[in-house]
Amino acid sequence: MVSFAVTQEGIWTVKRSIESHNHELAKPDDQHLLRSSRHITDESASVLKSMSDAGISTVNAFTYLSEEVGGVENLGFTKRDAYNYLQKERRAKIENGDTYSLIQLFKERVAADNMFAWDVQLDEQERLMNFFWADRLARIDYDCFGDVIIFDTSYRLNKYNLACAPIVGVNNHWQNIILGIAFLSDETIESFTWLFTTFLRIMDNKHPITIFTDQDQAMARAIETTLPNTRHRFKCDSEEEFETAWNAMMKEGNLQNHQWLNDLYKIRSKWSTAFNKNCFNLGILSTQRSESTNHVCHGISKPTSSITECFLGLEKMMKTWRRNEKDEDFKCSQSEIQPYIKSSSILKQAALFYSRKLYSFFEEEFLQGVGGLCIEYSSSDLTMFYVKSIDKCPDSKIWTVLFNSSQGTIQCSCAKFEMMGILCSHCMRVLRQLDIVNIPEKYFLPRWSARARKDLYAGRKITNLSNSSCLSVEVPGNLKIRNYVCRFAYKISTEAQGNAEAEQCMLDGMTSMARNVQLILEGKKINNTNPVCGRKNIKDPAKCRPKGISNARLKDHWEKKKKKKIKNTDFTAPTSIQFTPESNGSQSSFM
Structure with missing residues (x-):
């Protein structure tokens, strides 16, 4: 070792020098240590960051790099260096605070996408x-x-123990789509009210027809x-049939005093299809689609994840889903x-209209109808038909189909079209x-078309599913005009790119247009700036991750109540009771 002293004039003087080593010299194979x-x-840093952003673990990324250069001794850094580098990159994203970094990301997204919306x-x-x-x-x-839409808040896995609450929909390919994502600190009426109010405001106050949640x-x-105005849902074909099946189950199992079943019966309108046959719901019976989204979230966030990391991870998940959707669009357009x-x-008519999955x-349904069903009875004027299974079982279900040739309408007691949108x-x-060789056009819902978005934004009429009479209404204009303007501006800017005169002409025109729009809106301009955008003193959420929980799925209301013992010495509840309500061959299970 050697030590120096430096004077104010900048003169260096050797103060101490030891030429012998107090350890063995490193071998060439150990030099990287x-x-x-x-x-x-x-x-190497670029590869590490890219692989980490793609969800590849640090150890696997390090192994890949070492294999590329013929071993760790040729890499020039250790596994610990790789961990330290990536951790430093993560800390840099939230150096001013997790919440501040998240809001900065929101502001960056707004700058790149003028339809990006957020609130805190x-x-x-x-x-x-x-x-x-x-x-x-x-x-x-x-x-x-x-x-x-499907809404569920059963997933918490980040260092603040915030509940991830994705709002999930279903597209024309029967795929899950993300319509918005929230993180909630608690599950109170106030938090849910804030979320739904914010959601409606951002979505131009358009209410969904049906929302599925847990209990x-x-x-x-x-x-x-x-x-x-939204039907809240949490299989019998009619209310009468439901009541008959329910009463039979309660009597057979001696369950009249079973508190959980009695509470479930009180909210039967939210979960039984018998009370929701006039409501469009895609044929969905539970929040399973949202729960599958939560399963994806498990691979994105960890108990130590910041909300910034969760946001970036969810963005990647949404890009993957949308890539899958584009792939399906491509298949529909090419074959x-x-x-x-x-x-x-x-079938030819349907093949030209529907997406592949629909x-x-x-x-x-068509093959089952022509090959598995028969007409039990029809009225003399051919306006009412009783349809049953072809197997001739004495207790098989009979469905009533009403037909009106003058109005071109057909309606079944199973109400599949009213609920799902296909006959x-x-x-x-x-x-x-x-x-009949052709189906009336009104029974082909545009939301199931292979070209659903193009049909909507081309200004075509769509079917108002909130009304069972299937009236046609014009597409709402707010979102359509914004989408059109964005696409038009992109087209013009792309064409003008590279030509200085054309670019200047475009900029002058936009400046003039902005000035004219400002004059029109003078005195009634709405301030859309989020009040927290310029604030830098917003504190991070309090850290309150439960100890010892690796997959902290929240218990819903009924799961919590099931843990409470029933204080009734004369009755012991069975662990599982099954009953079949004779509805389309389905079976319901009450635990």
Whole structure:
């Protein structure tokens, strides 16, 4: 070792020098372990960051780099250096505070996407409580497919123990789509009310037809207040049949005093299809689609994840889903659907309209109708038909189909079209009986079309599913005009790019247009700036991660109540009771 002293004039003097080593010299194979020899090159740093952003673990990324150069001794840094580098990168994202970094990301997204919308809620200590965001594609998707949404808050896995609350929809390919994501600090009526109010404001006050949730009382109260026109859902074909099946189950199991079943019966309108046959709901029976989203979240966040990391991870998940959707759009545009029965004009008609997945549903109903059902009885004027299974079982279910040739309408007691938007097999059997070769256009809902978005934003009429009479209404203009302007501006800027005169002409025109719009809006301009945008003193949420929980799925209201012992010495509840309500062959299970 050697030490120096430096004078004020800058003269260096050797103060101490020891030429012998107090350790063995490093061998060439161990040289990469010396601190002075370790260095992460820009190329290696770029690969590490890219692989980490793609969800590849640090150890696997390090192994890949070492294999590329023929071993760790040729890499120039250790595994610990790789961990330290990536951790430093993560800390840099939130160096001014997690909440501040998140808001900065929101502002960056708004600058790049003028339809990106977000909002936050703070507590009395200026700490972040709840936040919500939706980007341009999410808002467009809601305009196209926001008739039915699924909402669930059963996933918490971040260092603040915030509940991840994705709002999920279903597109025309029967795929999950994200319509917005919220993080909530608690599950109170106030938090849910804030979220649904914010969601509606961002979505131009367009209410969904149906919302599926778990059985959470606070959530239900908030929905009643903020979404009064939306059917809240949590299989019998009629209310009478449901009551008969329920009473038979209660009597057979001696369950009249079972508190959980009695509470479940009180909210039967929220979960039994018998009370929701006039409501469009895509045929969904639970929040399973949202729960599958929560499963994806498990691979994105960890108990130590910041909310900034959660946001970035969820953005990647949304990009992956949208890539899958584009792939399906491409398949629909490049290949024609081949009907199973090539001579069937109805299947040909459906193949030209539906997306690939929805056509498979339609074809299944068609084949079941013409091959698995028969007409039990028909009225003399051919306006009423009783349809049953072809197997001739004495207790088989009978469905009633009403047909009106003058109005071109057909309606079944199973109400599949009213709930899901495709004709059922019972209607198919009647159409075959009447030798009808084409289905009226009103029974092909545009939300299931292979070109659903193009049809919507081309200004075509869409079917108002909130009304069982299927009236046609014009597409709402707010989101459509913004989408058109964005696409038009992008087209003009792309064409002008590279030509200085054209670029200047475009900029002058936009400046003039902005000035004219400002004059029109003078005196009634709405301030859309989020009040927290310029604030730098917003505190991070309080850290309160439960100890010892690796997959902290929250228990819903009924799961919590099941843990309480029933104080009744004369009755012991069975662990599982099954009953079949004779509805479309389905079976319900009550635990």
